[in-house]
Structures are given as structure tokens and as C-alpha cells.
Amino acid sequence: MRSSQTAAASSLALLASLGVANAEGVLNIFNWGEYTNPDLIVKFEQTYDVKVTITDFDSNDTALAKARQGGNDFDIVVPTSTFVQIWIDEGLLLETRPDQMENFKNMDQRWIDVPFDPGRHYTVPWQWGTTGVIVNKAVYAGDPNTSAIFLDPPEELVGKINVIPEMQDVMYLTVKYMGGTACTDDKDILRKVRDKLVEAKPKWVAMDYTSIEKYTADDYAAGTNWSGAVFRVRLADPRFVYGYPKEGYPIWMDNVAVLKSAPNVENAKLFQNFIMDPENAALISAYARYGNGIMGSEAFMSEDMKTAPEIVVPVEFLERGEFTQACPPEVNEMYTKIWTDILK
Template sequence: MRILVAAAASSVVLLPFAAQAEGVLNIFNWGEYTNPDLIKKFEETYDVKVTITDYDSNDTALAKVRQGGTDFDIVVPSSTFMQIWIDEGLLLETRPDQMENFKNVDPRWVDVAFDPDRHYSVPWQWGTTGVLVDTSVYSGDPNTSAIFLDPPEELVGKINVYPEMGDVIDLAVHYFGGESCTADMEVLRKVRDKLVEAKPKWVAMDYASIEKYVQGDYAAGISWSGASLRVRLEADRFVHGYPKEGYPIWMDNVAVLKDAPNAENAKLFQNFIMDPENAAMISAYARYANGIVGSAPYMPADMQDAPEINVPAEFLDMGSFTPACPPEVTELYTKIWTDVLK
């Protein structure tokens, strides 16, 4: 991957545009994912009033925007959904690669498969999907998807699983030695049978709150890395496990809608969050890595060496960036997921 440094002419155009910004900006983002202090700083710096509307899943966001008439300017799709948004013509090609602050993007997040050379989106936050385990309940190895697929007796009836088809099936596919987006029917039959068998051993399929874990309602579950960090900071008996069979790496990205009523302010926001200090504010709130070089010095001290954010060396090679699956594979996964939800 290569850094595409913005041309000097682009910076000249951007700076006076930024100084003259005013009006409003409507952001459509995941719930509890946007730092109010970041928004306040943006509003005060550019005299732009920001409104935020929450959603709980990629599917929810996509369905809402497809309906039209939302007046949203910005959306934050995950990497596995970006290609859908682009292919359906829902996003404006804002050319972040030509913006002033693009030089700060970590090289690994520049020429990404879901948005080559970043013509549409900029990094928001990235993380891993693993498992969260209460070590006071279970003291065995947490680094396996067996935690929710073949749970030890201590955890049966105390497991929460995110209602996220992609994450759950991807973990299960790796558990059986498959690759992300596999169409291998032998592997997928094993995945389907195991998930249906395991579900009665779970207590919930929910976007679990920190309190559910801290209070002991849940002793284990599928968890995103930043969520695991927030739980551990409240109760240090919890540990984030990196499944040795394989686990997903993902990134959420800030993009501008094709029919955004405030497209210029949305572009300004894209550039704004590529500033290292501002990117650190994003991470400080939701507790995920941000993909911007130079943000580390501004990050909270408790994130500097956090194992949930800084993947330990022994687990690095076990993770893989989840691609957007072809429609025919998504159809197979949807059939499996329908059986799981019955």
C-alpha cells in the first residue's frame, strides 16, 4: 500500500473553503460511536451545526438510505459493506486522497480493497472481532471460538452473541478451517449445524452493554475489541480472546452520501478527522484504533498498551481482513443465518 500525498494545489483549494464553512451537517453513525467533544470542536471551528442520528447495524443503515429522503450527509459503513454502497451509487466520490490531511492516513489503510486509493471514504475506526471472557467464571483458554461454538460447562447459559451475520459466520467458518467468504458446502454445512446446535447454550443475541458483563448477566460472548476494552476498564476480570482458528479484522469508514444536502461540509468533516489530534478524540471515546499516523501521543494512557487495541504479536497472523462476499456467497450465509435465528 502506498501513501498518496495530496498535491499542493489541492491544499490551496481546501484551506479557504474550510475557513468559509457554515451551515449544518447531518451524520448517520453507529450508536455511542461519536465523541461529543469532537463534534463540539468541529462546530466551533467551522460554525457548522451538527446533528447525529444513530443506527445499530450495517443493514439498518443501508436500508434507511436506500429508502431515500433522509437528509443525511455522512454515513459510516463497515469495510464489508463499502462495495455495496459504491456499486449502488449511494456515495459521492469526494476524493479524500486529494485532501490536505490525507498524508496522515496509515499506509496500510490507503489502497484498501473496499475503496481503492480512497476515492470515497476516510478511516473512522478499526478493530477485531473476538471473544470476551469472564476469567472468574472460566479460567481456560479464551483464544478460541469454542467459547461460543462448543462452550465449556461453566459458560453455558451465560454467553451473548452479537446479532451480526458476517462476524458470527466468519468466526464459525474459520473454526472449521475455511476461509472468509467460502462457498465450500462441506464447511458451510458444518457451520450451520454447529451454530444451530450452539444457540440453545447462549443466553442472548444482543449488542451487549458494558453493564450486562460487569453485573454478571453475561460471562462470555462475541465482542469487538473496543467494546472488550471498555468492559475490562470497568471490571479487570475480563479478557479479550483472539480465536486461534482465525478472527475478522474490520474498519468503519466515513463516506458522503451522493445526495447529501451539505456535501461541502461533509467533505470538510472527512478532512477534519484525518488530523491526528482529532482522530485521537474519536478513539478516546469508543476505544478503537483509528488508522491515522501521529494520533498515538494524543490517545488516553490506558489505550497506549491495551492488548485489545494493540494485537499481541502471537495473535497477529491469526487475523484476516474480511472482504465483501460475492452475492452468491451472501445468499448462502443468509440461509444459514435464517436457520440460526429460528
């Protein structure tokens, strides 16, 4: 973890009235690994004379546990939509009122009145995407648009599958595959879900947050993954395709929030406003290859971003996707018990 210093920054009132403010000091960002465009950070540093440090996390659970422990100097955190309400309910986030910032006018209406932060009082979009499957078509030429790829894998893929260790994503895909609904508390369905995951796991080679190299080097031939991650794999190796499970797949959004314990609050607010600028939002997408939720950003994107099947959902699969919300605590408790069994 990098150290930090106390920031001296312009007030939010100045930011709101002028749009561009001069600032000094530092900004400490706690974000997913391989998810932050260095060009975006350089631009922010040069615009506001703020030194940015970035610390990576590998899962929502890791980020939340770290914040609960305290004793850190993080200003910004980037939780997924299914976790934002937990952060708010536990008093970990500062109500920064992005809806009153100058660049809020650029936010796509679709992403304003979201259930996890109605009206956007705490968060601004970072990126959004879907969770599906990745398949090496040179290894398996069948239909990639099914969760059977990792739950009932064809012989060609057995022993070559990686499953991302994200409980919410994997549980959602499996529940839908077994005929259930999101956040179901149906014990019969959940028993089937557990049994299916226990049955499938020996056919996987790993449960890991993978790099592009693991696929291009043929360590893995298939698995569960996020749409932008698969986009990046495909750019490096066109043998790979992204599949939208016909049984159902989750749509999610990662969001930039400011920690209540942030030592550099005004710089953090500057950053929230900064990434709602279309040109800056396009920089975010250009690096990690996801949509961003900011209107007008398409004008600054490359052509491959505008046509990528990992971003532009095929018409036949549009209605199969569902924007996932946080499950009730009692459901999460049941999911966690199943997940603990799978991780053994």
C-alpha cells in the same frame, strides 16, 4: 430522527488550498451507536460554525436499508469495510476524493490502497478493530483465545453467552472454527457451520448489541464482541478479558463516507478532512477505544491506549487475523440462508 436545514459551506477548492474553511449550517451524521465522541463534535461545530446532529444505527444492514429507502437528510454514513463496495456499487455514495484533501497526508499507508476503496476516492478511516470473544475470568478461567467460547462453550458459560447479531462477523468466526476459509462456498463446510451454530444457539442467552452494564451486572459472562467494546468493558470491570480466536478472527475498518443524496455536501467534506487530523483522530479513539488509521494520532492518546491488549495484538495471534473483504453475492446468499435459520 433530527431535522436538518440546508448548509452554506465553502468550496472544496478552498478547503484544499487553506486547510481550514469557514462554514455555516448543519451536518447530519448516521453512525453506529455509542461511537462518536461528543468532544470531537463540539470541536467541529466550534471550528466551522456547523450544527451537527447524530442518528444511530445498530448494524450495517440497518444503515444500508435506511439509505436504500431514501427520504432522509443524512450527509455522513459510517459503513464497515465489508459493506463499502455495496454502497459504491449501488450508487449511494458521493466520490468526494479524500485523497485530494489537505489532511490526507496523515493517513497511514496501510489504509490507503484498501480493496474496498482503492486510493480512497470515497471514504476516510473512522476506526479499525478486530472481532473476537469476551470472557469473565472469574466465571471461566480457561483459555479465552478460541471461538469454542461461543460455539462449544464450557459448562461454566452455558446460558451466559451473548452473540452479536452481525452475520459477517459470526459467520467468519464459525467458518474458520470449522476449518474453512473466508467467503467459502464449500457446501460441506457451510453445512457444518450451520449445524454448529444451530447446536450452539441454545447455549446462548442472547443475540444482542450489548452495553457495558450487561457484562458488569453479570447478565452475560462471555460472548462475541468487538475489541474496543471489550476494552471499555474491561476498564469498567477488570474481570473481563478479550480473546483472539486461534482458529482465526476478522480485522475490519469502519469508514466515513458522504451520501450522494447529502443536502450538506461541503460540510460533509469538511468533516472528512477534519477527522484526518491526528489530534482529532485521537479524540475518536479515546471515546470508543479503537485504532484510527491516522499517523501521529498516538501522540495525543492516553498511555492505556498505547498498551491495551485489545488494540496491540499479542505477537502469537498476529498471523491469525485477516482483513475481511466483502463476499461475492452468491456466497452472501448462502450465508444469509444460514443466518436466517439461526435467527429463528
